[in-house]
Amino acid sequence: MKKLNCPKGHGPMELKNLNKKKTFKGVDIEYMADAFVCPKCGLEAGTVQSAGNVQRAISDVYRTKVGLLTGQEIKSLREDRGLTQQTLAEALNIGIASIKRWETGMIQSKSMDRALRMHLQCNILSDSYTGNREISLPRIKLVAKTFERILGRRLLKSGDKFLFLAKYLWYADMLAYRQFRRGLTGASYAAITYGPQLNNYRDLVKPIQESDENEAEPLSREEARIIQRVAEKFPNEQEVYDAAHREKVWIESKTGALIPYSCAVELAEI
Numbered sequence: 001m002k003k004l005n006c007p008k009g010h011g012p013m014e015l016k017n018l019n020k021k022k023t024f025k026g027v028d029i030e031y032m033a034d035a036f037v038c039p040k041c042g043l044e045a046g047t048v049q050s051a052g053n054v055q056r057a058i059s060d061v062y063r064t065k066v067g068l069l070t071g072q073e074i075k076s077l078r079e080d081r082g083l084t085q086q087t088l089a090e091a092l093n094i095g096i097a098s099i100k101r102w103e104t105g106m107i108q109s110k111s112m113d114r115a116l117r118m119h120l121q122c123n124i125l126s127d128s129y130t131g132n133r134e135i136s137l138p139r140i141k142l143v144a145k146t147f148e149r150i151l152g153r154r155l156l157k158s159g160d161k162f163l164f165l166a167k168y169l170w171y172a173d174m175l176a177y178r179q180f181r182r183g184l185t186g187a188s189y190a191a192i193t194y195g196p197q198l199n200n201y202r203d204l205v206k207p208i209q210e211s212d213e214n215e216a217e218p219l220s221r222e223e224a225r226i227i228q229r230v231a232e233k234f235p236n237e238q239e240v241y242d243a244a245h246r247e248k249v250w251i252e253s254k255t256g257a258l259i260p261y262s263c264a265v266e267l268a269e270i
């Protein structure tokens with residue numbers, strides 16, 4: 001590291017690791033920082049190398065104090081789950097630049113912090129968004145038809161956006177995952193304004209309606225029982241719709257973010 005002389009002509013300054021105090025966004029912060037100090041007059045000069053580290057340190061102490069994940073915590077939680085910055089960004093429906101910035105000192109909003117925690121602390125695995133199986137449109141239709149039969153009402157309506165059907169599918173998939181570590185349909189679900197919904201539902205509604213449920217792998221007795229249970233719990237569409245909107249996993253997800261199957265343990269309505 002380059003030597004620095006005191007600008008007041010007292011000769012070489014000494015490099016020290018100092019305990020610093022500062023008020024940041026209204027919060028008192030203590031942090032450690034490298035600085036050159038003149039042994040004669042006490043004048044301090046920050047090092048070029050430490051400038052970024054100081055910002056990061058202040059940001060992390062601040063985040064700890066106000067109950068947000070620190071940059072280091074975001075990074076290590078992410079890496080523990082085997083997620084790249086890119087896959088995490090996609091799952092949260094945000095740009096990769098945001099993840100990079102939060103990990104290096106920029107402070108995330110409270111709502112983004114909740115979304116991060118949900119995704120990082122729900123024990124996400126790489127296949128966590130499809131419930132350990134490949135998506136099958138005939139299977140989605142088969143499950144939908146099974147719901148229709150039990151409930152005695154139509155859910156697959158033409159021109160429909162699956163606003164209600166998606167909630168039934170979601171509960172059934174999540175419940176199956178909770179019990180057998182495997183969903184029923186392989187569908188991914190996103191948190192949209194109208195509750196949990198099939199991810200990319202706009203592109204899926206028509207192909208699902210046009211698919212042949214007879215091509216699907218038949219439901220096992222245990223899988224059929226899951227559907228039965230969800231149908232009995234929510235005999236009408238408004239009930240399943242309202243229940244889904246009370247689920248913490250939906251409330252705390254950022255709009256557009258995928259809901260991991262591993263969050264099935266947190267479902268409270270069933």
Ligand SMILES: [Zn+2]
Nearest residue numbers: 006010038041
């Ligand atoms: Zn000096």
